[in-house]
Structures are given as C-alpha cells and as structure tokens.
Amino acid sequence: MSAQEPQRHESARPQAVVSGGGTGIGLASASRLARDGFDLVIIGRREGVLQEAAAQIVRETPAATVRTIVADLQDPADVERAAGEIEGPVDVLLNNAGGNVLDRGEGVAGLAAHFEANFRLNVLTAVLLTETLLPRITRPGGRIISITSIAALRGANGYGAAKAAIHGWMMGLAEQIAGDGVTVNAVAPGYVPDTGFWEGRRTPEIRASRLVGVLMNRPGTPDEVAGAVSYLAGPEAGWTTGQILQVNGGALFGRG
Numbered sequence: 001m002s003a004q005e006p007q008r009h010e011s012a013r014p015q016a017v018v019s020g021g022g023t024g025i026g027l028a029s030a031s032r033l034a035r036d037g038f039d040l041v042i043i044g045r046r047e048g049v050l051q052e053a054a055a056q057i058v059r060e061t062p063a064a065t066v067r068t069i070v071a072d073l074q075d076p077a078d079v080e081r082a083a084g085e086i087e088g089p090v091d092v093l094l095n096n097a098g099g100n101v102l103d104r105g106e107g108v109a110g111l112a113a114h115f116e117a118n119f120r121l122n123v124l125t126a127v128l129l130t131e132t133l134l135p136r137i138t139r140p141g142g143r144i145i146s147i148t149s150i151a152a153l154r155g156a157n158g159y160g161a162a163k164a165a166i167h168g169w170m171m172g173l174a175e176q177i178a179g180d181g182v183t184v185n186a187v188a189p190g191y192v193p194d195t196g197f198w199e200g201r202r203t204p205e206i207r208a209s210r211l212v213g214v215l216m217n218r219p220g221t222p223d224e225v226a227g228a229v230s231y232l233a234g235p236e237a238g239w240t241t242g243q244i245l246q247v248n249g250g251a252l253f254g255r256g
C-alpha cells in the first residue's frame with residue numbers, strides 16, 4: 001500500500017518518523033512530538049488505526065502534517081518501500097513498533113520459534129528502518145530513539161532478550177554517528193497498561209504482579225513515556241547519546 005494523503009498541507013516544520021505511531025506509546029509520542037513542532041510520519045500495519053491516529057493528532061495540533069504509511073517493518077521489502085515513501089530529511093526517528101510474542105510451542109523448535117518471532121518483531125523492526133533511513137537522518141542534530149523495555153534487564157523470554165539486543169546495537173550506532181552530530185538513545189518503559197501491548201491481559205492479578213516493586217505504586221502512562229521521548233528528541237538533549245532512559249516508576253531495583 002502507498003503513503004496516504006497528508007492530513008494537512010506541507011510545511012517547513014522538522015520531521016519525525018514514528019514506527020507503531022497509531023496506538024499506545026507510539027501515538028502518545030507522535031502527539032507529543034507534533035505539539036513540540038514536528039511534522040510526522042506514522043507507520044504501522046493497520047491502515048484504519050493509522051488514519052484515526054493521524055486525525056486525532058491533527059485535531060490536537062492543527063499546525064501539524066501527519067502522513068501514514070502501512071508497512072510491516074519486519075519485512076525488508078516493506079521497509080524499503082516505506083523508506084521510499086518518506087519525503088525529505090528525517091530529524092527524529094522513533095523506533096517504537098514492537099511487542100511481546102508470548103506463544104512458545106513445544107520443545108526446542110517451539111523455543112526457537114518464540115525467540116525468532118520476538119527478535120523479528122522488536123529488533124528487525126528497529127534495525128531495518130534505522131539502517132535504511134540512516135543516510136537521511138539530519139546531520140548535525142538528528143535523533144534516533146528506540147523504545148526498549150525494563151524486560152531487557154530482567155526478562156526470561158524472547159521479548160526481554162530482543163529488547164536487550166537493541167541496547168547493544170543502539171550503543172554501537174551511537175558511537176558510529178556521534179561525530180556527525182546525531183544522538184542515539186533508548187527509552188526503556190516499565191508497566192504501561194493503557195496500550196495495545198496489554199490487550200487481553202488487563203486482569204487484577206497481572207496488574208498486581210506488575211506493580212510489585214514499583215516504588216511509585218502505580219502503572220505508568222503513555223504520556224509519561226512520551227515525555228522522555230520528547231526530551232531526547234529536543235534541543236536540550238544534544239549531548240546525551242548512547243543512553244538508556246528508564247521510565248518505570250522506580251521498578252528497576254525492586255521488581256519482584
């Protein structure tokens with residue numbers, strides 16, 4: 001599918017590309033970046049979801065232009081097509097698309113499939129889009145931000161391992177392009193239930209188990225993660241690179 005008509009006319013605002021910008025943390029971040037002065041490209045697999053999100057962002061920030069691109073960012077061909085549909089320089093790239101593939105089949109084959117699925121959904125979506133857009137990241141001043149997870153530090157499954165892999169890749173990339181004046185960072189959220197990530201898993205038992213050790217004794221919100229993204233995307237974070245910003249209510253040291 002092709003890029004949709006922008007919700008508003010072209011403008012000279014800087015451009016942010018947000019993968020998974022149609023829902024949850026991605027939508028909150030896209031909305032926040034629009035308020036911060038960015039035009040947006042939001043990417044996801046569901047066209048209707050992206051269209052609704054674009055309309056919401058423009059309602060909130062009428063000055064913003066929002067383009068939508070339907071693509072599965074695990075698929076190299078889709079990534080190449082999506083990159084071709086993005087016009088102009090990319091000032092901010094937010095790698096937010098991802099999720100936790102819980103399915104774990106029988107035996108070693110099931111284990112392998114579980115790890116591969118999580119790796120594709122979290123690592124490939126970030127790495128393929130970033131490396132494809134890399135020549136078009138604004139130099140100096142560009143920002144590359146990836147949403148990882150507290151699970152990267154303590155996740156005994158494919159999801160945690162995949163998010164941890166992004167940390168290593170992100171730090172290497174930061175070293176590679178710091179000389180061009182581009183920063184590369186991660187935001188690692190804790191428990192943020194008001195997202196597609198927790199669809200079908202919002203039970204009192206799961207909520208209680210996720211809040212064990214959260215010092216603030218409450219879940220986080222997509223807007224609170226978006227605030228961290230906004231900081232790393234903004235002018236005051238120009239000397240912050242190769243970092244993991246933990247946004248988890250103080251869960252890191254106490255999670256049970």
Ligand SMILES: NC(=O)c1ccc[n+]([C@@H]2O[C@H](COP(=O)([O-])OP(=O)(O)OC[C@H]3O[C@@H](n4cnc5c(N)ncnc54)[C@H](OP(=O)(O)O)[C@@H]3O)[C@@H](O)[C@H]2O)c1
Nearest residue numbers: 020023024025044045046072073097098149192195196197
């Ligand atoms: N919520 C939490 O508690 C939490 C905690 C730590 C980290 N995170 C991370 O935060 C990020 C955002 O998740 P969320 O919590 O906001 O859940 P979400 O609402 O499910 O958001 C994930 C977004 O990514 C898109 N997406 C998924 N796979 C994609 C693919 N292959 N290609 C393109 N787009 C894809 C989804 O849209 P489509 O399905 O339409 O493609 C969706 O809009 C994820 O990386 C997640 O791992 C979440």
